[in-house]
Amino acid sequence: MKALRWIVGRIILILNAIFSPRGMQRDTLEQQAVDAAVANMQLYQFETCPFCVKVRRHAKRLNIPLVTRDAKVAPWDKELLEQGGKRKVPCLRIVENDQITWMYESNDIIAYLDKRFA
Numbered sequence: 457m458k459a460l461r462w463i464v465g466r467i468i469l470i471l472n473a474i475f476s477p478r479g480m481q482r483d484t485l486e487q488q489a490v491d492a493a494v495a496n497m498q499l500y501q502f503e504t505c506p507f508c509v510k511v512r513r514h515a516k517r518l519n520i521p522l523v524t525r526d527a528k529v530a531p532w533d534k535e536l537l538e539q540g541g542k543r544k545v546p547c548l549r550i551v552e553n554d555q556i557t558w559m560y561e562s563n564d565i566i567a568y569l570d571k572r573f574a
């Protein structure tokens with residue numbers, strides 16, 4: 457079962473690399489503003505989780521430099537569980553006006569990113 461999961465994970469990564477989406481283009485100032493806004497967000501994720509791949513592909517499409525944190529390793533695993541509330545990925549950590557939001561659900565994350573950056 458573990459081996460099968462590993463193989464499926466590799467296939468997902470290979471397909472993701474082959475069919476990598478194109479990033480949207482912005483003028484320099486606009487891109488700088490987007491980059492600054494995204495610096496307040498981190499995506500807690502597993503590399504081969506299909507829901508995480510979906511969010512990463514969307515971030516690529518939006519051309520946003522979203523930092524990822526591997527929720528399988530310390531300290532991110534503990535941080536996600538203790539501060540986010542559950543060990544589920546993807547989860548977007550958003551810092552806004554000194555407030556931290558932990559957003560679960562890939563579709564909600566994508567809708568949020570679209571609202572901010574599309």
Ligand SMILES: N[C@@H](CCC(=O)N[C@@H](CS)C(=O)NCC(=O)O)C(=O)O
Nearest residue numbers: 505506507543544545546561562563
């Ligand atoms: N409906 C969720 C599904 C997310 C999901 O099932 N994630 C799995 C990984 S692919 C997970 O976090 N499972 C918990 C675990 O492996 O501990 C979404 O779209 O984000």
